[in-house]
Amino acid sequence: MLSLLLIIGAIGSLVNIYLQWATGNGIMNAILLVWLFICTMIIYVYTRQFPIKVQDRVIRAEENLRYFMLTNKPIDSRITMSQIIALRFASDEEFLVLIDRAINENLSQEEIKKAIKNWRADNHRA
Secondary structure: OOOHHHHHHHHHHHHHHHHHHHHOOHHHHHHHHHHHHHHHHOOOOHHHHHHHHHHHHHHHHHHHHHHHHOOOOOOOOOOOOOHHHOOOOOOOHHHHHHHHHHHHHHHHHHHHHOOOOOOOOOOOOO
C-alpha cells in the first residue's frame, strides 16, 4: 500500500514540477518535493531489503547448524541460498539426502520442495 502511495506521490510531484516550470513560479518547491519523494522511495526499498537479507542469513546459519549437528561437518559451500531456503522445510530424515541431491543434481528451489515428503513447518518467517 505504501509503495503505491509513494508512486502516486512521485508522479504527482513530477506533474507539479512540469506545471511550475511552465508558469515559472515555485520551481524550487516543486524540485524539493520531487527530491523528497525520491528519497522516501529509496528509504522504503532499503527498509524492505535489509530485513530480508538478515532473515536469509539467519536461515543459512540455522541450516548450517542443523547440518553440522547431523553430520559433524560443515555444509557444502556449493549449495545456494535458494536451495537452503527450500531445504529448511525438509524433515531431518530427508534433509541430508536432499542436500546431496541438490548439490549433485543442481535442484531448483521448486524441485527441492516437490521432493520433500515430510514437511517441517516454518512458522517464524516474517
